[in-house]
Amino acid sequence: MFDLLLRGGTVINADGPVRANVCITAGKVVALVPPGGSVEAHSEIPVEGMHLLPGLVDAHVHLREPGLTHKEDFVSGTLAAAAGGVTTLLDMPTDEPWTVTPADLKVKMRLAEGRIHTDVGFQVALRRDLFGVAGLRRLDPVSFELFTADVPEAFLHATMDDAVQALRVLAPLDILVGISPGDQSILAGEMVRGLDKPKDVAAFRASRPPLAEAAGISRVLLAAAQTGARIHVRQTNSALGIRTWQRLRDMADASIETTPQCLLFAREAYDRLGAGVKASPPLREKEDVAVMREALRSGSIDIVATDHAPHSPAEKAATYPAFADIPGGMPGVQTLLMTMLHLVDAGDLRLQDLVRVCSANPAVRFGLGGRKGAIRPGHDADILVLDAGGTTRICHADQLSKAGYTPFDGLEVPWSLRTVFLRGRVIFAEGTPAAAASGRVVTASALFQSMLAR
Incomplete structure (x- = not known):
């Protein structure tokens, strides 16, 4: 029975x-x-x-604990996820402190015990000096996270050589490497050129152009092809980025994600929502959104995650010298299912496609296959x-x-x-x-x- x-x-x-x-x-x-x-x-x-439907697996979440619990914590974030049908969260390592040592990861695991309303897997940050890799691998996180732009120097893998050397170390460890793509040289150049310009939404968008995303994607795909590492490319949202991906993806064992906001909002949303949708990458043109939606329909996008990155209402409402200074990120775990069902209703997806990109693919890709992502x-x-x-x-x-x-x-x-x-x-x-x-x-x-x- x-x-x-x-x-x-x-x-x-x-x-x-x-x-x-x-x-x-x-x-x-x-x-x-x-x-x-x-x-x-x-x-x-x-x-x-x-x-x-199988419970959704959100592969890109910032639960903000430890150190930033005024923004979110394990209790509030997982309650929101449960209310939205997300039963497994994969937590990113950019808290305070960043999750970079075995001790950091053990602290997170202990803090979660008895307080999480959904299952949670942890992702760890890769330092540029590759400190602590072996000890972290023994604790079996769901991914290592490598950043190629727009992060503190200790975590910045800014060059092709940096990426290749890191992936060469990680490839034999048989673990997925999540990569936030970008090109630091392009970001630095845009920053210098923007010094004497208004610090508005347009300046923020110009500081992180599609070219930086596309260059980052091409670089990490080539690095993965050279080293044999398994990689997952984080939140892409530009036509140039996804077209670069489509041309090069078969060179490596690689997957890619986007988010509901990148599928539903173009730059005009800043006029209506302002600080509420300030995040990186910035919102693109309507033409970019259309290309992203077509990539979703065609199966070029493997995973839709949220990049759930909440801030307190006071932080978002405060006045800042520049739009770029507004804390970046927005909530998303509670609305993932409904925004994807909106795309089903719009004809971009079938229900089984929703399951594929929000349950089955993230479960299998991040080592949870056979346990999550299917009703079997x-x-x-x-x-x-x-x-x-x-x-x-x-x-x-x-x-x-x-x-x-x-x-x-x-x-x-x-x-x-x-x-x-x-x-x-x-x-x-x-x-x-x-x-x-x-x-x-x-x-x-x-x-x-x-x-x-x-």
Whole structure:
């Protein structure tokens, strides 16, 4: 007899829909039984007419803990994620301090214990001197993060040689390397040329042109091809960047991401939302957005993540000498599902495509395949119950992030999220999150994860 049965729904995996009763025991999907089959379970939930999606895996999140918890923390960030159907978060290392040593990573893991409402995997920053790599690898983070521009000197891999030497060390360690692409020489040149110009939105956009993104992408793809490293290219949003990617991607074992804001907002959004959408890379032209949407439709974009990077309302509302000085980043984990469903409604994606770019691909790419990203026997029972007959209107008042707002306020989507399960346990239902935090720290190795659980 199974622990739990979800009866009568349509399961949506990356390979398409299937009508099935989902059987769950000990937090795992045990079987998918065709409708009408005889099944017994201790508990049964009817989901007739509902779509069942695997919980989303957000591969690019800043939970701000430790050191920046006035912006966000493990509790608030994972509550927001649970409310939005994101059941696994992959946390970036740029907190205070940056996660760069085994001790830093152990602190994060301990801080998360008993406080996270979703599962969380941790990503670690790669210093230019490659300090601590071996010790960090033994703790099995889901990625190492390499930065090629716009970061403190200690973490800046500004040249091709820097990138090649780092990837040469990491390639034998069999771990994914996330790379934030850019070209520091272009950024530095634009900064000098802009010294005597107004410090407005236009100056900020000019300081980070598409050419810098495209140059960074081409450089890291060549470096990965030379070294055999597995890489994941972070948030791209320009036509030049994605076209460079499309021409060179087959040279290396590489994947690429973008974000909902890069698919939905062009530079005109600054006129309406101002500081609320100030982030890097800056918003591009409408033509760039159109090219990005086409790349999503064609399958050129592997992953859609949020770059959830909240700041306190006071920080965003303050007055700064230049637009570039406004803290960069915006909340996103709670709205990922609905913004992607908006793209489904617009005809850019099918439901199975949403699962592919927001669940299956990030799970497999970051070492969580076989556990996350699908509703299949052996996988964690991380399941979303989605009602195609409902309607959701995204609004500021519903946001659980400490940021207290969403750039997607007012967006209406013809779907509603009824229930969110994490390993067969309800963590969100009918607009209310569960009181108890049942999330776990996940790692790229199932063996190491089982050791953490003990």
